[in-house]
Amino acid sequence: MNGDPRIIEMLNESLTAELTAVNQYFIASKMADDWSYSKLAKEYYDESIDEMKHAETIIDRILFLDGVPNMQRLFPVEVGESLIEQFQLNYEMEKRAVLRYRAGSALCHEASDPGTRNLLEALLKSEEHHVDDAEAELANLDQIGEKLWLAKWV
Amino acid sequence: MLVCHCLAVNDREVKAAVGQGAATVEDVINLTDAGALCGGCHPSICMLLGEHSQGDCGGDACLAGSRVLCGDRSSV
Structure with missing residues (x-):
């Protein structure tokens, strides 16, 4: 099915972000494991796999819209x-x-593409959960201090 | 944060180079080696240059191929 080129471009940018996230979580997991923070390593590992599943959904949608998924582009992978x-x-x-x-969801509305919008909104909910969890952890870090917070993840 | 993965150069070293007057990716390469090999970190270097000049990456600092990625990062 022929998709709106703006939608395909937006999906490709989202794909770039998801592929970047796969790598960023994966290296964070491996480094956390190397530093003996095995609990956080496991969390990051699972998140890396989640991001790969998001990438899969986006790739499927781009192909469905007769676009070409760009698999070779990444945003900077930020390694702490x-x-x-x-x-x-x-x-x-x-x-x-x-x-x-x-x-992206607003663009889908403008381009009358509710199919893609449904897909993006499912991804959005997942990312919102990640943000919410991270905010809780950062508040936790602030309350209990670095050493205790780090000890949680050993 | 690790900026250049090829030569293991972090953001503090790049920021120090910018503090010493580096204004382009080329300058950062000369001062720190960051970005000298695969070029994958050029958008990150652009961003650090941009931060220094209040969001303006400034023409030649920004490689044409990296512009979209730069824009994506600085717009958020």
């Missing part, structure tokens, strides 16, 4: 040099994802 820096960088990435999907 400490557990807390990584956590903050991942939180910033999730906030950008929420803004991107909100803008």
Whole structure:
């Protein structure tokens, strides 16, 4: 089915972001594991897989709309040099994802493409949960301090 | 944050180079080596240059191929 080129471009930008997130969570997981924070490593590992499933949904939609999924483009993969820096960088990435999907949803409305909008809204809900969880953790970090917070993830 | 993954250069080193007067990606490469190999971090370097000049990456600092990615990051 022939899709609106603006929608395909927006989906490709979302795909770039999801593929970036797959890598960013994956390296964060591996580094956390290397530093013996196995609980956080597991969380990041699962989030990396979640982002890959999001990428799959987007790829399927681009192909359905007769577009070409761009698999070779990435945004900068932001690798923190400490557990807390990584956590903050991942939180910033999730906030950008929420803004991107909100803008994407508005574009779908404008282009009369409710099919794509439904898909984006499901992804948006997932990213909003990530943002909410991260905000709770950052509040937690503020309340109990770095050492206790880090101890949670060993 | 690691900026250049090829040569392991972090954001503090790039910011220090900008503080020393680096105004383009080329300057940052010369001062820190960041961005000298695959070029994948050029958008990140642009962003750090942009931050320094209040959101304006400034013409030649921004490689044509990276512009979309730069815009994406700085707009959020």
